[in-house]
Structure formats: C-alpha cells, structure tokens
Amino acid sequence: MLLSQNALAIRPLNLYPVVYISLLFGILHAVSVSPDESCISFNLTLRNFRLILSWELKNRSIVPTHYALSYTIMRPAGEMIVEDCINITRSFCDLTDEWDSMTETYVTTVVGTRGNTTLVNCWDRVFPALDTSLEPPEFEIVGFTNHINVIVEFPPVIPKMLVMKNLQTQLSLIIEEKSGSIVKLHRPKIDGNTTGNFTYVIDKLIPNTEYCVSVYLEPKEAEKIRRSPLKCTLLQPGQESESSESAKIGGIITVFLIAAVFTSTIITLRRIGYICLRNNYPKVLNFRNRSAWVFPELPPLEAVAIVKIIHINRKKKVWNYTYDDESDSDNEAVPPASAGGYTMHGLTGLCPASMSSASSEDCFNPDPEEPPLPQPGAESEPLMAPGPGPWQSECTDGAYERTGNLLQDPFPEEDSCSTEGSEDRIIFNVDLNSVCVSTLNDDDPEVPPVLSCIPEETVDLEDAEEVETSLLVAGGEGMQLPFPSPPVECLWPEDAPSEKSDTAESDVDIGDGYIMR
Amino acid sequence: MINKQFFEIMLVLLASSTIFSLELKLVLFQQRRVNRESLKLLNRLQPSAIHQCLSHRRNFLLPQKSVNPHQYQKRHTLAILHEMLQQIFNLFRANIPLDAWEESHMETFLIELHQQLEYLEALMGLEAEQKCGPLGNENLRLQVKMYFRRIRDYLENQEYSSCARTIVQVEINRCLFFVFQLTGKLSTQGMDP
Numbered sequence: 001m002l003l004s005q006n007a008l009a010i011r012p013l014n015l016y017p018v019v020y021i022s023l024l025f026g027i028l029h030a031v032s033v034s035p036d037e038s039c040i041s042f043n044l045t046l047r048n049f050r051l052i053l054s055w056e057l058k059n060r061s062i063v064p065t066h067y068a069l070s071y072t073i074m075r076p077a078g079e080m081i082v083e084d085c086i087n088i089t090r091s092f093c094d095l096t097d098e099w100d101s102m103t104e105t106y107v108t109t110v111v112g113t114r115g116n117t118t119l120v121n122c123w124d125r126v127f128p129a130l131d132t133s134l135e136p137p138e139f140e141i142v143g144f145t146n147h148i149n150v151i152v153e154f155p156p157v158i159p160k161m162l163v164m165k166n167l168q169t170q171l172s173l174i175i176e177e178k179s180g181s182i183v184k185l186h187r188p189k190i191d192g193n194t195t196g197n198f199t200y201v202i203d204k205l206i207p208n209t210e211y212c213v214s215v216y217l218e219p220k221e222a223e224k225i226r227r228s229p230l231k232c233t234l235l236q237p238g239q240e241s242e243s244s245e246s247a248k249i250g251g252i253i254t255v256f257l258i259a260a261v262f263t264s265t266i267i268t269l270r271r272i273g274y275i276c277l278r279n280n281y282p283k284v285l286n287f288r289n290r291s292a293w294v295f296p297e298l299p300p301l302e303a304v305a306i307v308k309i310i311h312i313n314r315k316k317k318v319w320n321y322t323y324d325d326e327s328d329s330d331n332e333a334v335p336p337a338s339a340g341g342y343t344m345h346g347l348t349g350l351c352p353a354s355m356s357s358a359s360s361e362d363c364f365n366p367d368p369e370e371p372p373l374p375q376p377g378a379e380s381e382p383l384m385a386p387g388p389g390p391w392q393s394e395c396t397d398g399a400y401e402r403t404g405n406l407l408q409d410p411f412p413e414e415d416s417c418s419t420e421g422s423e424d425r426i427i428f429n430v431d432l433n434s435v436c437v438s439t440l441n442d443d444d445p446e447v448p449p450v451l452s453c454i455p456e457e458t459v460d461l462e463d464a465e466e467v468e469t470s471l472l473v474a475g476g477e478g479m480q481l482p483f484p485s486p487p488v489e490c491l492w493p494e495d496a497p498s499e500k501s502d503t504a505e506s507d508v509d510i511g512d513g514y515i516m517r
Numbered sequence: 518m519i520n521k522q523f524f525e526i527m528l529v530l531l532a533s534s535t536i537f538s539l540e541l542k543l544v545l546f547q548q549r550r551v552n553r554e555s556l557k558l559l560n561r562l563q564p565s566a567i568h569q570c571l572s573h574r575r576n577f578l579l580p581q582k583s584v585n586p587h588q589y590q591k592r593h594t595l596a597i598l599h600e601m602l603q604q605i606f607n608l609f610r611a612n613i614p615l616d617a618w619e620e621s622h623m624e625t626f627l628i629e630l631h632q633q634l635e636y637l638e639a640l641m642g643l644e645a646e647q648k649c650g651p652l653g654n655e656n657l658r659l660q661v662k663m664y665f666r667r668i669r670d671y672l673e674n675q676e677y678s679s680c681a682r683t684i685v686q687v688e689i690n691r692c693l694f695f696v697f698q699l700t701g702k703l704s705t706q707g708m709d710p
C-alpha cells in the first residue's frame with residue numbers, strides 16, 4: 001500500500017518540472033519564433049523627396065509603445081539596424097540615407113515593445129521600384145497677364161536612390177494645366193542638380209481667364225499617380241507692370257521706325273535731286289572760266305515803236321547801155337529835189353482821202369514813165385532794216401519822223417523806179433532810209449494815216465516841222481522797223497550843214513540810189 | 518551615275534528609317550506589356566518564403582555597369598535588351614517549378630516575352646542593315662550570358678530547391694527592372710537616333 005502511495009506522491013512532483021520546463025520552452029519558442037509576415041504592413045512613401053517607411057500592425061489590439069526597425073537585402077549581407085529608428089515611439093522611419101537602390105529587395109523587420117516586453121516582431125519585403133508611393137511635391141503659382149509661374153520646392157539634395165549615376169532621376173515631374181475642360185501637361189526636365197525652388201513658366205495663356213495647376217511625380221513604371229490638389233488663379237488683364245513695360249517697348253520701337261522711315265525718305269529725295277538741289281553743275285555748263293562766249297550778245301532791249309512806212313516810188317535810173325554823156329543824168333530832167341525832201345514816184349493807191357489835192361494828184365498821177373508799181377500793201381514784204389548801224393546804238397527812241405528836208409531824192413524821176421523784172425513782177429528795193437516814216441499816234445489808233453505826199457517841189461527846210469506833221473504814212477500795217485531809225489537828231493548829226501548844201505549840191509553822189517552819208 | 522546611286526541609297530535609308538521607326542514603336546509597346554506581366558508575377562512572391570530563405574542568398578554579380586543604358590548607343594541597348602529577354606525566356610521555358618507562380622500567369626508571361634523577342638530581332642536586323650555591318654556587341658552579350666549562367670549553376674547546385682527558386686525569383690526582379698530602364702532608354706533614343 002505504501003509503495004502505491006509513494007508512487008502516487010512521486011508522479012505529481014516529477015510532473016511539475018516537466019510542466020514548468022515545457023511552459024518555459026513554450027514561451028521561449030513563442031518569443032523566438034519567426035515573425036509573422038501578416039502582422040504588419042509597410043508603406044514606402046516619397047514625401048517631399050524623402051523616403052519614409054511607415055507601418056501599421058494588422059492586429060490593432062496590440063499597441064506597442066516603442067518600435068525598432070532593421071532590414072536586410074537579398075544578397076549576402078548582415079542585418080542592418082537603422083540607428084535613427086531604434087526605440088522610437090512613432091510608427092514611421094526616414095530611410096532616405098539608408099536605402100540607395102530602387103532595384104533591391106529589402107526585407108524589413110519591426111519589433112514592437114512595451115517596456116521590456118516584446119509584443120510584436122513583424123517583417124515584410126519591400127521592393128522600392130514597385131512599392132514606392134510618390135507624393136506630389138509642394139509648389140506655388142503666381143499668375144500674370146498671360147503666363148503663370150509654377151514654383152516647385154525641391155530638397156537641397158535629391159535622394160541617391162532617385163538619382164542614377166548620370167544624374168538622371170528615376171522620376172518625372174509633371175505639371176498639369178487646366179482651363180475649363182482643356183488639360184495640358186508640361187514635363188520640365190529635372191536631374192540630380194535640380195535643387196531648391198524650381199520655377200517653370202507656363203506661357204501663352206489667355207488673359208482674364210482662370211487656370212488651375214496641379215503637380216505630381218510620375219515614376220518610370222508606375223500604376224498609381226498621386227496628384228496634388230489644384231491651385232487656381234485668375235489672370236488679370238493688363239497688369240500695370242507688364243502693360244507699362246510692353247507699352248514702353250512698343251513706343252520705343254514705333255519711334256525708331258518712324259525716324260528710320262523719315263531719314264530714309266529724306267536721303268532718297270536728296271539723292272534724286274528733289275530737294276537740296278545741287279550746285280555743282282556739269283562742266284559743260286560752267287561758264288565762269290570761259291574766255292569766249294559762244295552765244296552772241298543779245299541786243300539791248302529797246303522800246304520798239306510801231307511805225308508805218310511811206311513808200312516813195314522812185315524811178316530807178318536805167319542805164320541805156322550807152323556811155324554817152326548826154327544821156328547822163330545831168331541832162332535829164334531831174335526832178336526837183338527838195339532840200340532833203342521827198343519825191344513822189346507814183347505810188348498808186350496809197351494816198352488816203354485826207355490827202356490834199358495836190359498831193360493826191362501827185363499820188364494818183366504818177367510819173368507815166370514809171371511802170372505801175374504794186375501797192376505796197378499787196379506785197380507787204382517785211383522791210384527789214386539793214387544790220388545794226390552805229391547810230392542805232394546811240395538812239396534808242398523808236399519814234400522818229402522824217403522830214404522832207406532830210407532826204408535827198410537819190411533817184412531820178414525817170415529812173416527812180418527800182419523795179420526789176422518784167423511787168424508781171426515788180427520787185428522793190430526800198431531803202432528804208434529813203435521812205436517817209438512817222439510814228440503812229442496812240443490816241444487815235446483808228447485814224448487812218450494821212451499820207452502827206454511830198455510835192456515835186458522841193459520842200460523848204462524851214463518848213464520841215466510843218467511837213468513832219470503832214471506826212472502821211474503808207475504801207476502795210478504793223479510794219480515795224482526792227483531797228484527803227486533813231487530820231488532825226490541822231491540820224492543826221494550832220495544835217496545842219498547838209499541842209500544848207502542840199503540845194504547847192506545837186507550833183508550829190510547818190511551812188512546806187514541811196515543817199516550817201 | 519553617281520547621283521543615281523546616291524539617290525537609291527537615300528531611298529533605302531529613308532525606307533529603313535520608316536520601317537525602323539514603326540518596328541521600334543512596336544517594340545516599345547510590347548515591352549510595356551511584358552513589363553506589366555512581369556510585375557504581376559513579381560507581386561505574387563510570398564514574403565514568408567523570402568524570410569525563410571535568407572540563408573540561401575547568393576550574389577550573382579549582375580553586370581550593372583555593363584547594362585547601364587545611359588552609356589550606350591541605340592544598337593547596344595537593343596543588343597543588351599534582346600539578350601536579357603532571351604535568357605529570361607529560356608529560364609522560364611524550362612518550366613522551373615516555381616511554386617509561387619501560377620501556371621496561367623507564367624504562360625501569359627512567356628507569350629508576351631516571345632512576341633517581344635520577335636520585334637527586337639526584326640529591329641536589330643534593320644539596325645544591322647543601316648549600319649552596314651555587324652553590330653559589334655558580342656562583349657556585352659557575353660557578360661549577360663555569363664550572368665545567367667551563374668543563375669543556372671546555382672539552381673543546379675541547389676537542386677532546384679524552393680529557396681533556390683525564391684532566390685532566383687528575387688534576382689529576376691532586379692533584372693527586369695534593368696529591362697525597364699533599357700526600354701525607357703530605347704524610347705528616348707528612338708526619338709533622337
């Protein structure tokens with residue numbers, strides 16, 4: 001009985017250590033068992049270009065007070081402990097300076113404790129190339145008249161995980177521009193040197209229009225994009241700073257253009273000679289140094305008086321081809337030559353009605369020996385005075401009157417006709433110096449000229465003044481001596497002595513019917 | 518005569534450029550589909566398997582400097598991309614029993630990968646014609662081949678254990694990420710050849 005009683009007493013005592021040890025091993029096993037991957041979930045986020053790993057326990061009933069983070073990679077390497085994330089109370093850790101490869105698989109372990117008690121020991125794999133969530137960066141917008149400045153905040157140093165060896169980033173910055181239903185994407189280039197405030201200008205916008213801007217990062221191979229909240233601005237029309245600058249620039253350009261056009265116009269007009277005519281005439285037209293003038297001197301202007309010519313028909317002495325002295329003109333009935341007077345030679349039809357009867361008889365009864373002379377009016381040959389004589393330069397007065405006593409009949413009565421040719425054509429050789437001329441009165445232009453025929457009797461020189469007024473002028477109208485004879489006083493400066501000798505000098509040399517002076 | 522030949526050469530180059538541009542667009546489009554499928558496969562990797570196999574980790578020495586897409590021309594990028602996809606295709610076509618991946622997803626992934634390889638081969642043929650000669654990328658291709666050789670040797674040594682396959686799966690994740698970068702580089706180089 002005792003043995004059975006002792007056996008019963010020994011069995012419980014032997015079981016206590018076993019149970020104790022079993023319980024001890026059980027607890028230890030529970031502590032040292034591999035982490036349950038399902039107890040935790042990791043979130044890898046790129047926030048403001050910082051790599052933040054946050055976690056959350058799936059069993060929320062367990063709330064540790066402190067956490068410790070460690071990780072390893074799938075290549076042969078030890079456990080890497082993050083010193084900044086040991087015994088932390090927060091449930092996230094900044095791994096920007098720890099993880100440097102996007103293609104590496106990081107096996108991350110989080111141990112949660114409370115006091116000295118470890119409540120959780122969870123791990124999970126993290127593949128940054130696929131698991132990183134890109135949060136949009138911070139940015140600001142500034143709206144102007146027709147453009148918007150987008151200022152994106154970059155860190156002083158971009159994480160080495162995001163920058164490859166050639167400074168190209170694993171990310172792409174996208175700026176989204178929205179206006180109504182129109183969406184436009186802008187992709188500014190960023191690299192490892194992009195730091196600080198990065199400004200991007202969205203230009204060519206419509207003034208007075210509302211635009212909204214959103215910014216986000218787009219990884220190379222990503223399925224999820226997280227956009228930033230929209231920031232909108234209304235572009236104001238004609239902002240002062242912008243409009244004033246543009247107005248100034250426009251004004252300057254306009255003034256410059258106007259000045260250029262004006263200058264070019266002036267230069268062109270000057271070149272073509274429209275303005276500022278040149279004084280440098282061609283050499284051909286330079287007359288300063290010429291010694292001899294090519295052009296003749298123009299005669300001095302003279303007042304020309306319209307005069308009418310009184311034709312006096314004079315017989316031309318016709319030579320009868322004899323040298324007989326008897327036929328000399330001395331034996332001929334020389335018509336009484338007036339002392340300086342005139343001899344009518346039968347100019348028919350020339351005497352107006354106002355003529356005196358005596359003179360009219362003489363006019364209409366010309367010397368029968370004389371052939372009929374054509375009317376001077378029929379052939380109004382321009383009686384051109386001979387070349388300028390020396391006396392003409394002295395006497396510029398055009399009007400003058402001949403007096404009978406100034407002329408000597410150069411032609412004999414019979415032969416005073418200077419006609420030539422046949423009876424059908426009569427050619428006059430009239431010496432202007434031998435015809436009666438008188439100046440027309442301006443007061444009575446319609447008064448027909450009165451021809452005062454000089455009778456065959458000699459006219460006394462003393463009555464020269466009376467004869468002057470009674471002299472009739474015959475001839476064509478408008479016959480004007482281009483070189484009117486100067487006044488009597490100028491014509492015959494030697495008249496005074498000649499007057500006295502006219503009667504005595506009956507044998508004056510008359511030459512060819514002209515009075516020799 | 519010379520002008521005529523020159524004109525003909527120019528026509529061929531222009532036609533090749535046009536075809537090359539179209540082929541490149543197809544390559545880029547298809548590559549994005551491959552990337553999308555590979556991401557689906559990678560996301561299905563179980564974390565517990567990873568933690569249990571930490572002791573089986575291996576450094577396969579991925580030639581990062583060699584496969585850096587920013588230091589090569591377009592023809593080099595094409596060569597590296599083609600070799601890497603070819604090796605991945607061969608590795609998965611061997612039907613390595615990777616428990617983590619379902620067969621349907623694997624089949625879809627292989628189909629997309631095969632199409633991409635065809636586009637790349639066509640593009641490389643045009644590139645070789647334009648350059649009038651071999652591409653001269655054998656050294657780069659050799660480095661990629663050696664890398665995948667090390668992966669196969671590891672699997673054989675580990676007798677295709679679950680941890681070995683898990684470790685290889687993780688390594689393929691890194692390799693595909695470089696493929697993503699090469700695709701992006703090729704897209705950029707396609708704009709400015």
